[in-house]
Amino acid sequence: DADVTQTPRNRITKTGKRIMLECSQTKGHDRMYWYRQDPGLGLQLIYYSFDVKDINKGEISDGYSVSRQAQAKFSLSLESAIPNQTALYFCATSDSGSERGTGELFFGEGSRLTVL
């Protein structure tokens, strides 16, 4: 089984619908991230969480919200989806980057979202 699991892997929806992308991890990491990737723009950080009670906005948080339900779960919501939110979304985890670890990111396989 994958260490970082994203669901759904693919989703097509209509403008105005609410969408939730879910991410769960078995690595025991405190830190979790949501990124979106668009062709030619690389990965852009949407939200990140350093522990269950710590949630921070990234570069492009407008139109998105997140929930850290547990150490292992971090979900991303689009309250009212719009076509320019069509993208590939990645969840990732990392340890603290301190002497306990390297800060390496571990990614899920991605969720491809299409908003019509």
Next chain:
Amino acid sequence: RKEVEQDPGPFNVPEGATVAFNCTYSNSASQSFFWYRQDCRKEPKLLMSVYSSGNEDGRFTAQLNRASQYISLLIRDSKLSDSATYLCVVITNTGKLIFGQGTTLQVKP
């Protein structure tokens, strides 16, 4: 100015060639640096960390230049299987991870 910048390429090179990519960062207090590889439609995966003293892993060499605020990745004896997008990642002093937009490498027979 973006916090982390890369030349998107594509870099088209023949098999066996040596190719180098740079990545510049704006936050002088950045602490950790990495190179990731991403194959088409797949998730990024760690290629190598970048240490202050530089590091080498087989055909791959990564270096950090703090004075000029850039990291580099050198690939020697390119293989067809090296074709991918290479992403640099910078961890700032506040713990935020920032990706460059990636550099696409295409190795041709």
